[in-house]
Every structure is written in C-alpha cells, then in structure tokens.
Amino acid sequence: MTSLGYTLSSEEHGPDRLVDVAVRAEAAGFDFVSISDHFHPWISAQGNAPFVWSTLGAIARATDEIEIGVGVTCPTIRIHPVNVAHAVATVQVMADGRFTFGVGTGENLNEHVTGARWPEHEVRLEMLEEAMDVMRKLWTGRNTSHRGEHYTVENARLYTTPDEIPEIVVSAFGPKAARMAAEAGDGLWTVGPQEAVREAYADAGGEGPTYTQLDVCYAETEEEAVETVYERWPNTALSGELSQELPTPAHFEQAAAMVEPEDVAEGSTVTSPDPDAHVESIRQAIDAGFDHVYVHQIGDDQEAAIEFYEEEVLPAVR
Template identity: 50%
Template sequence: MPQYGYFLSCEEFRPAELVEQARMAEQAGFRSLWISDHYHPWNDAQGESPFVWSVIGALSEAVSLPVETAVTCPTVRIHPAVVAQAAATTAVMTGGRFRLGVGTGEALNEHILGHVWPPAQQRLEMLEEAVLVMRRLFTGEEVTHYGTHYRVENARLYTVPDEPVPIDISGFGPAATALAARVGDGYITMGPDADMVARFRKGGGGAKPVSGGLKVCYGTDRDEAVRTVRRLWSNQFLPGEMGQILPSPRHFEQLAPLVTEQAVSENSVCGDDPDEHVAALEAFSEAGFDRVYVSQIGPDQRGFFDFYRTKVLPRVQ
C-alpha cells in the first residue's frame, strides 16, 4: 500500500500559502510533502514562483512531515555544488526528513542565464555528473572535480546531515528511467505507468522507492473544476517534449487553446465524487508505486483537505 503525500505547487501559490497548505496536509493525514522547484510558472495564470529553498526553510519549522523537491534541476541554472549545499542544510534543518528529487529540467526555468539549452542526451549526462558531485560533497570532505561538464575546486560542505541526502531521479522515458535505476536512491515519475516501474526495478532499482504525482481539482461543480484545470494547468496535457523545450510562460499560453475542456474532463480528476479520486490513487497502487503525492489545483484548498481527510484517505490508507 502506498504512502500518500501532498504536492505543494510553487507555480500557483505564495510562500505563506504553501506553508499553510503544508499544515493542513499534516492535519488531514497526508504523511509527506513534495514541493516544486521553478524559476517561472508554466503560465501567467498560475502567477507565482518563490525560491523553493526559502519555502522549505519555513516548512521545516511549520510541520513535521518529510519534504522532497519534485524536482530540482542541478545542472544549468544552479551549479550542483550549490544545490548540494542547499540540500545538505535543508536536511539538517528537517532533522534528516529531506530527499532531493532531481531531473534534467525544462528550458522554461533553466535558460534564464543565457546558456544554450542542451539536447536531451547531454542533459542526462550532465545530471549523472551532477549527482556524482553532490554525493561526494555530502560526505563533508573536500572535493576537487574536473569533469566533462563541471569543475569544482577545494569545495567542502561544513554543515552536513548525519546521513547523506537521498537523491531520487525523475524520468518519463526509457533513458531517464535507466539512469534512475543505475544511480538514483529512488525513482520519480508522474503517471501510474506500471511498465516504467517494472523497467526501473529490473534495471537496477530493485526495492528502491518509486514515487508518483497526481494533480486533481476538487470542487462541488465538476464542470467548473474542469475549467479551472484548463485555465491553470493546460500545460500538463501538451504532448511530447514541449514541456522541456519551450522557453517562457507565454509560449505555453500560445498552445493552451489546443487543449479542450473535453480533453481535460476525460484526462483529469475533477469534482467531488470520492470514487473518482480513490480510483485514481488506486491506479498508482496497482502500478507498484510506493508513494503518491496529490496536488489540488485552484483556490479551494481547505475544501480539498476536508474532502480527502473524511472521504478519500480513509479508503486508501
């Protein structure tokens, strides 16, 4: 049976709202937290994007739940040596209740310093080297590294947790899943894809944890909930690599008209039917996931947490 957590959306909410949602999640019975790490939202309608490490600092004081970034890109916008320091400090502040989720990132966030956005295979190579650099730094020893993509000279983290920070790797295709199986402490993916879970486990992941995310929109009017999802998160219905290569929120907005209300209705969990929400969670369980993180789209956060506390989580936990 999976453990159920809540997915905090930095793209959609201000820092104080995220902290309050974390408190409500803990009170509702969720057992852990994911939090997104973005420089930009996907579109202007979402409208926010606070610096994730500052928010996690507040979370460490507000709740006792474990926290994981879902996900940080430690390759372009921020050097892996700096990400390692942020993650190590976070692990200390949370008493070891922190996992670092990493991935190859999106141009939306990573191109802002004017660097060329690398092709997918190169991004995977950069991610693997970044994980190596961070793991060496988590030991607290001095590190000098001259690699293909990164240089580190005489770097040492003085504030480190008792145990190295676990690093989970995000993957949505065979190559990234193979990387997660080979070098990750766990695997992150979004949809309940049993084939990808099997590929991860057979490729070397074994019994390491597999985590997935589910976005829903609770509301008493299902049609209105569908419209809310389309307005705020149409980007999640775009096919192929567009999510990785489009450089700004306005480009996602230009493609939003391609996503119809019917497509959203047929491919997302909306409304207040407990059976619909439970079925979506059980799909992850049947696919072999160990952890599932649910995110509520839109403003009715308190209604969502009351709904999950009373009608959804008791049926799946």
C-alpha cells in the same frame, strides 16, 4: 505500505501560502508533501514561482513529522551543483532527516534564464549524473575537488552537513531515464500511473522508492473543476516533449490555446467530486507498483481539497 502525499504547487502559490498548506497537510494525515521547483510558472495565470529552497527551510521549521520532498530540482544549468548541494544539506539539517531530494534533467522554461545553451536530452542526462556525483561528495563534509566533463569544483567543503545523506530520487518519463535512475539514483520519480516506466526502473535493478504525482481538482461540481483546470493548468493536456522544450510562459500560453475544456474533461486529471474517483485514481497508481503516491490539487481552494481527502479519500485508500 504506500505513502500518500500532497503537492505544494510553487507555480500557483506564494511561499507563505505553501508553508500553511504543508502544515495543514500534515494535520490531515498525509505522509509526505512534495514541492515543485520552478523559476517560471507554466502560464502567467498560475502566477507564482518562489525560490524553493527558502520555502523548504520554512516548511522544515513549521512541520514536525511529515516527510518533505522536492519534486523535482534540476541541479545542472541554472544553478551549479555545488550550490544545490549546499541548499540540500541545509534543508536536510533543518528537517532533521525528513527530506527527499528529487532531481531531473529540467525544462527549458526554467533553465534558459542564465543564457546557457539548452542541450539535448542525452547530454542533460550525462550532466545530471555528474552533478549527482559532485553533490554526494560534498555531503560527506570532506574537502572536494572535481574536474569532470561538465563541472569543475575547486577545494569546496560543506561545513553544515546532515547526519543522514538524503536520497536522490531521479525523475523519468521513459526507459532511458528510468535505467539511469536505477543505476545512479536512489529511487524513481514520475507523473501518472506509468507502469512501463516503473517496470523499466525495476528491470534495470532499481530497488528504491517510487514516486508518482496525480493531478486532481476537487470542487463542488465537476463543471467547476474542469473550468478551474482549463484556466489554471491547461498545460496538463499538452503532449510530447513540449513541457521540456518551450522556453517561456508566453509559449506555453500559445500552445495551451489549442486546448479545449473538453480535452480537460476527457484527460487524466480527476475532476469529479465523487470520492470513489479519487480513490480509484490512487489505487491505479498503487496497482502500477508505486509506493509513494501524491495528489496535486489544481486551483486556489487547497483547504477544501485537503479536508475532502482527510475525511473521504485517505481512510478509504488505507
């Protein structure tokens, strides 16, 4: 059975607001929430980027049963995997085993801030796989030393460790990362109903959960929704590898200047107030083989969107 989830957009909301939205999503009947991990928003109009691990701890304490995920963290450059492993272990303990750990190779937007070099994608994949190995060793609670190509760990031991080791679900947008997710990860994480990526994961032997996020904007009219997406999330219309390579919100704003409202209206973001459009978007992702599908409501009005899904969309999908 497909699990249906809701995005907690760290780029658009502060930490207290994100906790409140998670509580409301649980009450509405969503199966899980997934929070983004960013140092910067994509563009300044989004306005936020709280530290995800503080927010996750609060969400774990404020909710009771809903599954919680981070989609996704880059545990390789900005923060050493030892520190990420420490944070993950604590959140998993606080969430009583409800936490799923999504990881990816990151974006220059967030990872350049320490002055470290931004490597090419193949190197970042190697770094991610090594970081995953380091974190799994630490979660055992045993004394750990590691001397690898990218990371050194000396006599590190986590004393607060979860009873259940969290799954590491790996982000992929192409076949190479999908194969790595199958070989080294516990699941697949992507955006949109990318059946080819999901198939590449399965063909490589991947048998874990498969997550995908769908962008939506529910408003009273489609015109209002398109305007909201154009102002707050124009980056959704940027193609290629820009989202991985551009270093600052200012650069994203320059790139987004090429986006027109018509591009938003004709893009993949669901902007119709018709419940059938939202149901169909979710069903397309389910038909593409994903078993965890979640929606990212763009804009400030989270309550109206959650109520709309609670009353009109979730019952129809289920």
